[in-house]
Amino acid sequence: MSERLPFLFRIMATIATGGKELQGTKMAPVATAYAVLMNAHSDKLSAWHRMTTIVAIKGHLEDSALTRFNRLGVTMSTTTKLRLLDEASSIMDKGIVSRLQKSPLVKITGDNLDMYIKTGQQSLEKSNRDLHLFASNVLFNRIASPDKYSLVPTRTPLTDLNAEMFLLSGNYRSTLVNSYSVILGRILCELKAFSWMANALPDHIHHPYQHEMSLKSDIFQLPIMMKNEAKHEDCVDILDTYEAVLSDYYHKAFGSEDVLHKFGVTVGGDQLTRVRLEEAKNLRALATTPNKRFEDLHPFVIELWHTKQDFLEKCFKALYSASSVRQPGTLYYFKSNLQRTDINGKVKGGFKAHHEFLYLVGTAMVTEQFLQYFGMENVESEPTKNMPIMKKKSFR
């Protein structure tokens, strides 16, 4: 604007600032006024209005309010709102297709999405309703690429298996110890006397796929389906939809479905979903066409979405007991002393509260251990014994 219409720009900037230089938050009103005027001049110049309309859509603004804003010239109309939504879905389709052309290895994950709708007034005709939906996402692999892709899975013969293969040994063990030391170091460097240690600790614990994991992952949402994964027929419908959607995308991206048949698509879900979808595939084992037999959808894998919660649950099962309120040092003792009333041992009901509480107590205990080991009075004091040989100065 300052280049194309310097005169108008100066006038508007002067009005906005009272003669001072235009900067900071004063930029937005000028840009807004200009965008509204330019849109009135030609409806093709609507980037700004599209933005405000999308914000309105995102916030579920009512159509009546949107229409009033439209009359004021700050948003687009409700008709355009629907067109924008259509546009968004076709852009997502194009996004999937163009991403497919770069790497044909994708994975679909799905999970059930249950809603409980309470009516304002319960009656025989209208009762509370349970909605069972199914949500899915398409994910693109960040590590594997077609040239690294092996079509033959590596299998260890059952006769060669022995128990020791499941135990940590050699460098696995040292990797684990190394990871522990980083985690403990993060707690230690919170102490004033050891704050220098923060520079020496890595931001992330080292692992072989660090580069790939630092890349942005591409995730696209598929439409939410009105399907109940507890029913076999609905699971079959879900897989049918997957096949239809996938063959459509691969057709658009490669002109045929050969690539899809060659690589297949991994389908992931939590333990229950995985079993149900696999059962649905088995139901179609005798169907007439490969598409109906869901041959492109394999393997079905477990997504460990609940691992952290399961671990937390085990921790609370082992460490939390409501009868131990008088024993200092127990979880229940701290819960009572810190008045954490939302901690009741039911991890699923309040994951965040339980997680935060265990983390707090754990960190405090580790800190206490450090204070004892280094012979420190409190977190502010200097260590008196067991000081590492490496001194501050030599480290800098």
Place this chain on the structure above:
DNA sequence: ACGATGGTTGCTGGTGACTT
């Protein structure tokens, strides 16, 4: 200069789901 064409925008009446 004029009309045809294509694209975008907003309006209108009708419809169905839902609430009061």
Place this chain on the structure above:
DNA sequence: AAGTCACCAGCAACCATCGT
């Protein structure tokens, strides 16, 4: 039964571009 709300299809208004 009446009202509210969102959506849909169809249409007119408008503008830019192109060919005659």
